[in-house]
Amino acid sequence: MTHDIAVIPGDGIGKEVTPAAVEVLEALEIDFEFHEAEAGDAVQAETGEALPEETYDLAASADATLFGAAGDTAADVILPLREAVDSFVNVRPATAYPGVDAVRPETDLVFLRENTEGVYAGHEDRLSDDVSTLTRVVTESASRRLAEFACDFVTDRDADGFTVVHKANVMRETDGRFRDAVADVADEYGVETDEVLMDAFATRVCLDPDQFDVVVCPNLAGDVLSDLAAGLVGGLGLLPSANIGPERALFEPVHGTAPDIAGEGVANPAATILSAAMLVEYLGYDEEGAAIREAVETTLEDGPRTPDLGGDASTEDVTAAIVDRL
Amino acid sequence: MTHDIAVIPGDGIGKEVTPAAVEVLEALEIDFEFHEAEAGDAVQAETGEALPEETYDLAASADATLFGAAGDTAADVILPLREAVDSFVNVRPATAYPGVDAVRPETDLVFLRENTEGVYAGHEDRLSDDVSTLTRVVTESASRRLAEFACDFVTDRDADGFTVVHKANVMRETDGRFRDAVADVADEYGVETDEVLMDAFATRVCLDPDQFDVVVCPNLAGDVLSDLAAGLVGGLGLLPSANIGPERALFEPVHGTAPDIAGEGVANPAATILSAAMLVEYLGYDEEGAAIREAVETTLEDGPRTPDLGGDASTEDVTAAIVDRL
Ligand SMILES: CC(C)[C@H](C(=O)O)[C@@H](O)C(=O)O
Ligand SMILES: CC(C)[C@H](C(=O)O)[C@@H](O)C(=O)O
Numbered sequence: 001m002t003h004d005i006a007v008i009p010g011d012g013i014g015k016e017v018t019p020a021a022v023e024v025l026e027a028l029e030i031d032f033e034f035h036e037a038e039a040g041d042a043v044q045a046e047t048g049e050a051l052p053e054e055t056y057d058l059a060a061s062a063d064a065t066l067f068g069a070a071g072d073t074a075a076d077v078i079l080p081l082r083e084a085v086d087s088f089v090n091v092r093p094a095t096a097y098p099g100v101d102a103v104r105p106e107t108d109l110v111f112l113r114e115n116t117e118g119v120y121a122g123h124e125d126r127l128s129d130d131v132s133t134l135t136r137v138v139t140e141s142a143s144r145r146l147a148e149f150a151c152d153f154v155t156d157r158d159a160d161g162f163t164v165v166h167k168a169n170v171m172r173e174t175d176g177r178f179r180d181a182v183a184d185v186a187d188e189y190g191v192e193t194d195e196v197l198m199d200a201f202a203t204r205v206c207l208d209p210d211q212f213d214v215v216v217c218p219n220l221a222g223d224v225l226s227d228l229a230a231g232l233v234g235g236l237g238l239l240p241s242a243n244i245g246p247e248r249a250l251f252e253p254v255h256g257t258a259p260d261i262a263g264e265g266v267a268n269p270a271a272t273i274l275s276a277a278m279l280v281e282y283l284g285y286d287e288e289g290a291a292i293r294e295a296v297e298t299t300l301e302d303g304p305r306t307p308d309l310g311g312d313a314s315t316e317d318v319t320a321a322i323v324d325r326l
Numbered sequence: 327m328t329h330d331i332a333v334i335p336g337d338g339i340g341k342e343v344t345p346a347a348v349e350v351l352e353a354l355e356i357d358f359e360f361h362e363a364e365a366g367d368a369v370q371a372e373t374g375e376a377l378p379e380e381t382y383d384l385a386a387s388a389d390a391t392l393f394g395a396a397g398d399t400a401a402d403v404i405l406p407l408r409e410a411v412d413s414f415v416n417v418r419p420a421t422a423y424p425g426v427d428a429v430r431p432e433t434d435l436v437f438l439r440e441n442t443e444g445v446y447a448g449h450e451d452r453l454s455d456d457v458s459t460l461t462r463v464v465t466e467s468a469s470r471r472l473a474e475f476a477c478d479f480v481t482d483r484d485a486d487g488f489t490v491v492h493k494a495n496v497m498r499e500t501d502g503r504f505r506d507a508v509a510d511v512a513d514e515y516g517v518e519t520d521e522v523l524m525d526a527f528a529t530r531v532c533l534d535p536d537q538f539d540v541v542v543c544p545n546l547a548g549d550v551l552s553d554l555a556a557g558l559v560g561g562l563g564l565l566p567s568a569n570i571g572p573e574r575a576l577f578e579p580v581h582g583t584a585p586d587i588a589g590e591g592v593a594n595p596a597a598t599i600l601s602a603a604m605l606v607e608y609l610g611y612d613e614e615g616a617a618i619r620e621a622v623e624t625t626l627e628d629g630p631r632t633p634d635l636g637g638d639a640s641t642e643d644v645t646a647a648i649v650d651r652l
Contacts, residue, residue, distance in 0.1 A: 074495065075495045075496055079496075103429060103430070103532050103533070104429070119462065119493075119496065119497055120496055122496070122497075124497065124498065124499035124500060125499065126499055126503075129466065130465045130466045130467055131463065131464075131465050131466075132463075132464045132465070132499045132500045132503045133461050133462060133463055133464075133499075133500065134461070134462040134464075134497055134499065134500045135459050135460070135461055135462075136445065136459060136460040136461075136462055137457065137458075137459055138457075138458050138459075138460075139456045139457050139458070140455065140456045140457075141456055167445075167546070167549075169400065169401045170401055170405075170445065170446055170448070170546075171445055171448075171450065171460055172450065173450035173451065173452055173458045173459075173460065174450055174458045174459065174460045177452075177458045198549075198550055199549045199550050199553040200553065202528075202550050202551070202553040202554035202556075202557060203553045203554065203556045203557040203561070203562055204557070205557065206429050206532070206554065206557025206558055207429070207557050207560070207561060220493070220496075223493075223524075223525045224524055224525050224528050224550060225528070227525040227526065227528040227529045228528035228529065228532065228554055230528075230529045231528060231529040231530065231531065231532025231533050232532055234533070235529070235533060236529055
């Protein structure tokens with residue numbers, strides 16, 4: 001069976017780390033067909049559109065998409081791409097690796113971020129010279145769908161349950177609905193949950209990340225708190241993510257285009273290669289996913305390393321080492 | 327001149343740390359008249375109201391209010407109290423003290439949090455069995471008022487400028503308005519600013535808090551990011567805050583009621599006493615404010631210390647030591 005994979009490098013270091021991840025995928029005994037497409041600042045400057053229709057259509061029809069990063073147009077690219085794969089959950093592991101300087105080396109979390117609504121639903125109005133509004137949307141159906149995914153996720157992972165993060169003491173109706181819907185589903189599945197307010201979570205995860213494991217959040221909370229966890233593990237350079245839909249999915253590093261080092265060939269490909277590991281696992285190749293992960297971990301620990309981790313290796317060197325270790 | 331101070335201990339350790347701070351205030355050569363009032367879970371259980379009208383009226387007429395903490399009713403108490411003093415900015419310093427174990431000992435930040443709107447404006451609707459909405463409000467006037475305060479604040483503090491945090495790449499109209507209004511005012515004042523996305527701020531402040539100083543945020547961003555900073559300095563036990571209005575103000579520790587230790591007489595009074603320092607500075611007594619701060623810092627470094635900081639002193643011991651050092 002051939003798997004059609006859309007490959008969208010985007011801008012900046014996206015152009016360096018995405019081919020690195022493709023190289024790793026090509027080294028596996030899996031039948032992939034890669035279809036490359038453009039998105040981001042460069043194509044916007046050329047054509048006026050950050051996300052050309054062909055690119056959207058490709059993501060909407062491929063079995064899976066690998067995306068790099070986009071610059072100033074990031075929101076115009078990634079939000080519609082998440083929609084293209086009908087992604088309802090953004091899976092964001094934040095793991096501290098041995099050999100990498102981390103603020104909190106014991107961090108090992110997975111965020112399951114609602115990926116369709118909240119403030120991202122984006123109904124905004126300029127009501128007057130003074131007043132602007134945004135309508136934040138929370139639905140029972142999206143909250144339940146996320147919770148069902150979370151229940152399966154913790155069961156697969158043999159986790160004890162999950163933590164629900166919300167701000168229902170202030171957003172009583174919307175986050176109250178989110179919290180209650182998630183708790184209801186967990187009850188039906190017999191999965192244990194606890195709940196923490198979003199602000200309290202921010203404090204507690206710094207003080208002791210070990211007390212959390214799987215964390216289920218509304219959209220913006222997931223965005224901010226997973227980036228906080230990225231800080232705890234030592235930077236965005238290591239965080240992969242998966243945007244999962246019912247039929248297809250999109251995989252991307254959490255980092256951006258890193259304009260300061262773009263073009264120098266020294267970008268750390270780890271986050272994108274780990275995203276590729278999530279991609280192959282999504283397609284059902286658990287062993288291959290585990291093999292990539294192990295090869296990345298060994299390379300993080302034993303080198304070669306890119307400059308962001310204190311080494312002087314190139315993206316190519318690191319990728320070659322990972323491929324060697326597969 | 328007599329200063330009328332409303333004192334609202336609230337629940338849990340609020341009942342222990344608020345009298346401690348009053349003791350410190352009484353040790354100063356300032357003419358205070360204290361007026362105590364009730365709020366929180368206990369009075370709600372008794373009377374059905376978490377914030378009795380007398381308490382609201384007292385805060386709305388006193389020169390300044392000192393508030394402890396409230397339990398499950400926290401939002402029903404603190405949000406109306408902030409309104410009672412017409413507070414448009416929540417000032418939240420997050421400083422790591424020598425002698426206190428901190429995740430990031432170099433943390434020294436002040437958050438200036440918009441205190442009236444954003445998601446806290448709280449227009450929520452249950453539109454259907456599936457859909458709930460919340461209207462997030464951002465106004466030009468509140469954004470400008472906050473920015474004017476921020477400009478005066480950094481000028482007084484001799485700071486280089488401030489950082490504006492927002493999520494205008496997603497909330498283009500509302501946070502775009504916030505960002506632009508704040509930047510305009512800063513321009514008029516000749517104050518330098520830079521801007522960081524809310525999620526990127528969460529990562530960067532963990533990796534290197536030293537790169538930030540004064541941080542200006544919308545309401546929920548300020549809530550979450552200041553609690554994140556609390557994690558970096560080693561917990562909520564040390565963070566004071568001021569809710570400033572045009573005529574009056576309310577001071578409170580950032581921590582809650584700590585039900586696990588409430589009633590044992592071992593709560594750390596530092597955050598509330600530091601809030602009292604902000605109170606006397608607000609009333610114009612800069613020397614006395616500095617004296618309190620110094621006495622607290624010396625006590626944090628040399629002891630006695632409460633159990634949360636590894637000591638075995640009581641709230642009373644610590645308060646007595648601080649008063650002695652004034
Ligand atoms: C670029 C931006 C729209 C996006 C988001 O807010 O989701 C990014 O921060 C992310 O987390 O992938
Ligand atoms: C209790 C709650 C409503 C409050 C807030 O969200 O502002 C608290 O978290 C705070 O920061 O003082």
